[in-house]
Amino acid sequence: MTEPNRYRPATLAVHGGQVRSQHGETAEALFLTSGFVYDDAAQAEATFLGTAQHYQYSRFGNPTVAMFEERLAALEGAEACRATATGMAAVSAAMLAHLKAGDRVVASRALFGSCHWIVSTLLPKFGIETEFVDGRDLAAWQRALARPANAVLLESPSNPCLEVVDLRAVCDLAHKAGATVMVDNVFATPLLQRPLEFGADVVIYSATKHIDGQGRCLGGAILSSKAWIENTLQPFIRNTGPSLSPFNAWVLLKGLETLKLRIDAMCQGAAAVADFLAAQPGVTRVLYPSRKDHPQHALAMAQMSQGGTVVAFEVEGGKPAAFAVLDALRLIRVSNNLGDSKSLVTHPATTTHMRIGAEERAKLGISDGLVRLSVGLEDPADLTEDLGRALMAAKVARAAE
Ligand SMILES: *Cc1c(COP(=O)(O)O)cnc(C)c1O
Numbered sequence: 480m481t482e483p484n485r486y487r488p489a490t491l492a493v494h495g496g497q498v499r500s501q502h503g504e505t506a507e508a509l510f511l512t513s514g515f516v517y518d519d520a521a522q523a524e525a526t527f528l529g530t531a532q533h534y535q536y537s538r539f540g541n542p543t544v545a546m547f548e549e550r551l552a553a554l555e556g557a558e559a560c561r562a563t564a565t566g567m568a569a570v571s572a573a574m575l576a577h578l579k580a581g582d583r584v585v586a587s588r589a590l591f592g593s594c595h596w597i598v599s600t601l602l603p604k605f606g607i608e609t610e611f612v613d614g615r616d617l618a619a620w621q622r623a624l625a626r627p628a629n630a631v632l633l634e635s636p637s638n639p640c641l642e643v644v645d646l647r648a649v650c651d652l653a654h655k656a657g658a659t660v661m662v663d664n665v666f667a668t669p670l671l672q673r674p675l676e677f678g679a680d681v682v683i684y685s686a687t688k689h690i691d692g693q694g695r696c697l698g699g700a701i702l703s704s705k706a707w708i709e710n711t712l713q714p715f716i717r718n719t720g721p722s723l724s725p726f727n728a729w730v731l732l733k734g735l736e737t738l739k740l741r742i743d744a745m746c747q748g749a750a751a752v753a754d755f756l757a758a759q760p761g762v763t764r765v766l767y768p769s770r771k772d773h774p775q776h777a778l779a780m781a782q783m784s785q786g787g788t789v790v791a792f793e794v795e796g797g798k799p800a801a802f803a804v805l806d807a808l809r810l811i812r813v814s815n816n817l818g819d820s821k822s823l824v825t826h827p828a829t830t831t832h833m834r835i836g837a838e839e840r841a842k843l844g845i846s847d848g849l850v851r852l853s854v855g856l857e858d859p860a861d862l863t864e865d866l867g868r869a870l871m872a873a874k875v876a877r878a879a880e
Pocket of ligand 1: 565566567568591594634638663665666684685686687688697698699
């Protein structure tokens, strides 16, 4: 395409970044190759000198992966993108490429489990000072960023309690402290929230979640300015090798084509399920950003166009009650994954957030009765029937004890 920025997101998701081979194929070509050949030795030399444009090796770049990177960059409104093998490869590459010993990182506490580990455990091993703050508390950000910092890492809305960070305010504070702001935008997707427009410098995805969205493959992506991607990130990726496989890039390209359809349907389903849950006896709390009773509803809706695909709710009776509900579900299956076309349910306290410990869970509001539900593409009426039946079964089981 010649002028991709003139197209709307649904169109960019279908056409963005496509480069056709000499065969004029309709679908994106899958270049399942590790290396590339040169016309002659001089072309190889020129490629290594950087005076000729030619693919060298799929660890550094691959035509199918490049189409995925271009398409996602167009959707995000970012200058450049690098794809990685997983979401965690994206988070770790972005942090490790950007930071060095003696640097300082401030992060919101409500991070995906492995992101929390990178900040709490990995970075300090290399002499990087790290500090967690309550992402909802602007005064806490202000205190932490009163001293110079090199990076801020945050997730909004967060997993699993859907806490929201004020992106513009935190970006302003971070920039005054000298920090580069990295946003893990997995829960919102590029269609619901565009962090770069609020001042973020780097946006990170686990493409495993909504971008594939059909439970098939792992992937990740990092988006930022051309200068940061080329000068800071690319040497790290080139030499350490967290690269995305061309096959997975091809799957993810096809995932992007249906992203808007899927996200719109999943958000509608999630909103319906959240409303249903809020009316059920035995459900003490429902967290969903587009519901008026979400503690940060106004901020969430100022930053996001819809509430997202994940609903968190708390059942009365702690872990036994939560387990009883999970075990009584028939259509909705127990899994720690999310963003899939199949609805999936998780008990965070005993799975995704088990390792952070009870004290940290308490700070994050992850009680033993909390359940995270990733809403898929089923008819929402079948989901609410399944949930209603499971809540009833759990109540009967507890009454009989
Ligand atoms: C899943 C997830 C990740 C990690 O992605 P992988 O593809 O599993 O490595 C990071 N952040 C968030 C918010 C996630 O949900």
